[in-house]
Amino acid sequence: MTERKSEEAEITCDCKLGRIAKKYDLLALDKALVEYWTDDGDEQRSTRELATYVNHRILETALTNANVPRKEGEVENTYRLLTSDDITSGTRIETKKHLQRDGVPVEDVESDFVSHQTVYNHLTKCLDASVETPSDEERLERSAEKLGALQNRTAVVTADTVDQLDRKGILEIGEFNVNVSVTVTCEDCFQEYTIRDLLDQQSCDCKRLGASER
Structure with missing residues (x-):
């Protein structure tokens, strides 16, 4: 054959x-x-x-x-x-x-x-193919990559929109940069984290505060 x-x-x-x-x-x-x-x-x-x-x-x-x-x-x-x-x-x-x-x-x-x-x-x-279940660390890293890509996409769309409006004379701006930051606030412990910090820590302050109360 x-x-x-x-x-x-x-x-x-x-x-x-x-x-x-x-x-x-x-x-x-x-x-x-x-x-x-x-x-x-x-x-x-x-x-x-x-x-x-x-x-x-x-x-x-x-x-x-x-x-x-x-x-x-x-x-x-x-x-x-x-x-x-x-x-x-x-x-x-x-x-x-x-x-x-x-x-x-x-x-x-x-x-x-x-x-x-x-x-x-x-x-x-x-094809009857399968893969092992990813570890917690792998899931966290993939989540970070996914969220990072979303932030980058938002920055690109924002920059493109501002640039188009500037070129058409609808608004005026000099050289500019677009920064996108996502934060997460826990309503129980009132702590605010960037999404990257939260993924790295894998918890908010609730666990630490709960332990100190005991």
């Missing part, structure tokens, strides 16, 4: 991800997804990261099929322009128009993008 036939044989399910893998001829995708998800080292990726990985492959294939020349990193940037929450609607529309002019079926490609839940279902139900 040739290597290609062996790789094609891996794509056997009929879930959305399985159908997409066949449609875009994404050979050995299942093997890559399982290896990345179950890796216990630096190569391990979450289902959200794997969904982005799959969607990059879909977009890359669509660009290749349309004979669109591209530079290094262009697939990732184009995907960001199509999907990221910190991209303005005007920029997204222009990106789609540009792709359509190049012969890329943008609407079809976008409908073929997969979610992290689709990846998870494919891994667990179609």
Whole structure:
């Protein structure tokens, strides 16, 4: 059996991800997804990261099929322009128009993008893959990364909005920076923490105050 036939044989399910893998001829995708998800080292990726990985492959294939020349990193940037929450609607529309002019079926490609839940279902139900339950430390670190990404996104959207208003003369401002800080206040002990400090401490002052009262 040739290597290609062996790789094609891996794509056997009929879930959305399985159908997409066949449609875009994404050979050995299942093997890559399982290896990345179950890796216990630096190569391990979450289902959200794997969904982005799959969607990059879909977009890359669509660009290749349309004979669109591209530079290094262009697939990732184009995907960001199509999907990221910190991209303005005007920029997204222009990106789609540009792709359509190049012969890329943008609407079809976008409908073929997969979610992290689709990846998870494919891994667990179609491929029988599983990972160990993350430790408390891993959960805390992942939560910190997620919240940090949200803060960064808020800062980007705010900066973009202020910049647009400044360029249109609606407001006036010199060089500026945007800082986003999230704090959490416990209504019992009345202590306020940055979210990073709270995650690091893993508790507010209630536990310490309760112990001192005893």
